[in-house]
Amino acid sequence: MSHRYDETDHESYERPRRRTRPRTKDRPSYDDAVDARVITVDRGRFTLDVDGHRVMAMKSRPIGRKGVVVGDRVRVVGDVSGRDGSLARIVEVTERTTVLRRTADDDDPVERVIVSNADQLVVVTALADPEPRPRLIDRALVAAYDAGMAPLLCLTKADLADPEPLLRTYRSLGVPWVVTQRGDDLSEVRAALQGHTSVLVGHSGVGKSTLVNALVPDAHREVGHVNAVTGRGRHTSTSAYLLALPDHAGWIIDTPGIRSFGLAHVQPERLIEAFPDLDEMTEECPRGCTHGEGEPECELDEALAAGTADPDRVESFRRLLAAREGGQEY
Numbered sequence: 017m018s019h020r021y022d023e024t025d026h027e028s029y030e031r032p033r034r035r036t037r038p039r040t041k042d043r044p045s046y047d048d049a050v051d052a053r054v055i056t057v058d059r060g061r062f063t064l065d066v067d068g069h070r071v072m073a074m075k076s077r078p079i080g081r082k083g084v085v086v087g088d089r090v091r092v093v094g095d096v097s098g099r100d101g102s103l104a105r106i107v108e109v110t111e112r113t114t115v116l117r118r119t120a121d122d123d124d125p126v127e128r129v130i131v132s133n134a135d136q137l138v139v140v141t142a143l144a145d146p147e148p149r150p151r152l153i154d155r156a157l158v159a160a161y162d163a164g165m166a167p168l169l170c171l172t173k174a175d176l177a178d179p180e181p182l183l184r185t186y187r188s189l190g191v192p193w194v195v196t197q198r199g200d201d202l203s204e205v206r207a208a209l210q211g212h213t214s215v216l217v218g219h220s221g222v223g224k225s226t227l228v229n230a231l232v233p234d235a236h237r238e239v240g241h242v243n244a245v246t247g248r249g250r251h252t253s254t255s256a257y258l259l260a261l262p263d264h265a266g267w268i269i270d271t272p273g274i275r276s277f278g279l280a281h282v283q284p285e286r287l288i289e290a291f292p293d294l295d296e297m298t299e300e301c302p303r304g305c306t307h308g309e310g311e312p313e314c315e316l317d318e319a320l321a322a323g324t325a326d327p328d329r330v331e332s333f334r335r336l337l338a339a340r341e342g343g344q345e346y
């Protein structure tokens with residue numbers, strides 16, 4: 017008797033499973049999903065890297081409206097060989113280790129996730145043509161600290177100007193740096209990128225593409241390949257893209273040239289953390305001091321008067337703070 021009951025239980029457990037089987041055709045079991053990385057995003061279409069192969073994909077229902085960005089590690093099902101020409105489907109976005117954000121300007125409520133899962137932010141700055149913009153470097157450093165990414169200052173076009181004046185400031189902050197120029201063997205740059213996923217940001221014309229093409233010899237061909245697949249125009253001006261460095265040395269993510277680096281998502285009181293040279297001077301400030309212009313008894317003013325603070329650095333910080341405080345709070 018008890019034996020028969022067992023059998024019945026067993027059967028009633030089995031039957032619904034059999035009935036669900038046809039549905040698993042259009043709703044795949046995600047056990048067969050494979051790992052991939054997002055290389056580029058173009059209007060709802062994603063180019064993925066699956067074990068070194070390029071695969072085109074779209075988001076599928078489980079992802080819903082959640083954004084998928086360059087650098088995301090995803091799980092994907094469907095045509096992951098890319099052979100039968102249909103789109104693979106992204107069914108899961110793995111939790112991001114870092115997120116690099118930027119807003120169009122300092123009071124823009126729309127914050128954009130630029131890329132994810134990068135651990136190093138490479139601030140590419142030309143030594144001349146275009147002139148270096150320390151304010152943009154400082155903003156990028158704020159973004160790096162905010163995102164929990166290590167900064168690297170990459171000074172390009174060393175054939176045109178002496179890096180020393182710029183380096184004097186950033187070396188003293190402990191920001192690692194490399195100096196390069198076209199035709200370089202790039203051994204220092206490669207060493208700094210080794211083992212990292214690095215995002216390259218910089219003003220248009222600083223020589224990022226030149227650098228990327230020298231680092232990844234087939235970068236151009238591969239970009240062309242993506243365009244052939246999507247049938248669309250050049251990606252490079254509008255979207256970030258991820259590239260594997262040769263010899264599994266790491267990954268780089270090139271981003272379009274930026275004009276500004278809006279920081280509406282960073283709390284004003286956290287800005288000082290990206291100015292460690294100034295931050296350590298403010299320990300004796302009155303409680304609640306923002307270290308902005310006109311704050312009573314701010315240690316930064318005393319340091320300026322005593323000549324121990326670099327006026328240019330204080331100005332950079334205070335401009336950023338004023339721009340941020342001028343915007344709305346989010």
Ligand SMILES: Nc1nc2c(ncn2[C@@H]2O[C@H](COP(=O)(O)OP(=O)(O)OP(=O)(O)O)[C@@H](O)[C@H]2O)c(=O)[nH]1
Nearest residue numbers: 173174175197198220221222223224225226272273
């Ligand atoms: N003198 C000199 N010129 C360089 C060097 N590297 C690049 N250039 C030139 O600078 C210009 C801009 O270089 P790109 O590599 O296109 O710059 P980019 O940062 O990718 O620019 P966007 O694509 O607009 O973001 C080109 O005319 C390059 O030939 C360098 O080391 N020295």
Ligand SMILES: [Zn+2]
Nearest residue numbers: 301305307314
């Ligand atoms: Zn202060």
